[in-house]
Amino acid sequence: MGNLLQSGDFDTLRTSSDVSAAELRNAPRFTILIRAAKLIAGQGEFLCVIRDASDTGFSARIFHPLPKQADMIVELQNGERYAAEMVWQNEDRAGFRFARSIDVKTIIESSGRFAKRPVRLNVSFPAQIEANGRAEQVTILNISQQGAQVTGATSYAIDEQVKLCAAGMRDTQAKVRWRRGGACGLVFEETFQFGELARIVRSFQAEC
Numbered sequence: 001m002g003n004l005l006q007s008g009d010f011d012t013l014r015t016s017s018d019v020s021a022a023e024l025r026n027a028p029r030f031t032i033l034i035r036a037a038k039l040i041a042g043q044g045e046f047l048c049v050i051r052d053a054s055d056t057g058f059s060a061r062i063f064h065p066l067p068k069q070a071d072m073i074v075e076l077q078n079g080e081r082y083a084a085e086m087v088w089q090n091e092d093r094a095g096f097r098f099a100r101s102i103d104v105k106t107i108i109e110s111s112g113r114f115a116k117r118p119v120r121l122n123v124s125f126p127a128q129i130e131a132n133g134r135a136e137q138v139t140i141l142n143i144s145q146q147g148a149q150v151t152g153a154t155s156y157a158i159d160e161q162v163k164l165c166a167a168g169m170r171d172t173q174a175k176v177r178w179r180r181g182g183a184c185g186l187v188f189e190e191t192f193q194f195g196e197l198a199r200i201v202r203s204f205q206a207e208c
Contacts, residue, residue, distance in 0.1 A: 035107060036194065038119050039066065040073040040081075044205030045121045047198035048094070050074075053107050057084070057097040063198035066094060077116045080106060120144040121197075125204040127166035131156060140166060141183065143201065145191045147174065151183045162186065168203035 035050040037060070049061040058074075066089055074096065075081045083099035125140045127150065138152035148164065156162060156176045164172045164186060174186035192200070 036077055036119050038075050038121060040075060041067045041069050043067045043069070044123070044201075046202060046205070047119060047121065047194065048074075049194070050076075050107060051093075053104050055098075055101045055104050057087070057095065058107070059093060059095045062089065062092055062094050063195050064202045065089070072096070075119075076107065077119055079117070118144040118146055121201050123201060123204045125166060127164055127169075129156070129162050129164055131160060131162040140164075140204075143197070145188075145194065145197050147177065147185060147187045149183055149185050156184060164188075166204075169200045 037048055037050050039046045039048050039060075044067075046066060047063060050058050051061055052059055060074075066086065070085045072084055072086060073081050074084050082102055084096040085099065087095045087097050089095070120142050121144070122142045123140055127138050127140050129136050129138050129150065136152060136155070138150040141149045141151055143149075150164070156179065158176055158179065160176045162174055162176060164174050173189040175189070177185045177187045179185075
């Protein structure tokens with residue numbers, strides 16, 4: 001992720017002794033480097049950072065309270081998904097148990113069926129695109145640190161400079177990368193920091 005992740009967003013990695021009171025202790029735990037991911041719940045999708053993992057579970061850095069829902073899906077940057085149960089959460093940390101044992105090397109090595117890619121969150125949130133003195137109401141369909149897909153924007157040229165505005169998000173300058181049917185893809189001029197995007201998307205989602 002390079003400098004897209006602020007160092008201030010991540011504290012020192014926890015060791016096994018830090019979570020000895022938690023469940024998820026049935027397999028050796030491997031401390032790993034930062035692994036961006038998203039948690040998929042009934043109330044929406046939420047960013048997290050996997051901090052350590054084993055064949056049976058993992059702990060993650062979170063940026064806001066998660067829904068009070070035990071069963072979730074964690075999706076990695078490579079597109080791999082795993083069913084998991086949230087066992088605990090405490091401020092900026094949460095612990096999960098996999099629904100069934102996995103090969104933890106898939107997480108540690110970021111291997112899988114797909115190339116590593118930015119985490120993109122599916123949402124459905126009203127916004128406005130402004131360009132050349134005109135404004136159009138759109139819906140944000142998905143968003144990442146680098147860009148977004150919106151629907152309703154059908155009159156913008158490829159590479160046209162626009163401004164995306166939405167409640168809970170700073171006004172964002174972007175360029176139109178592609179246009180297809182009633183949707184278009186935007187690339188942000190200034191990327192969002194990981195924690196910033198996590199809190200923006202949380203504000204988009206239904207109340208937990």
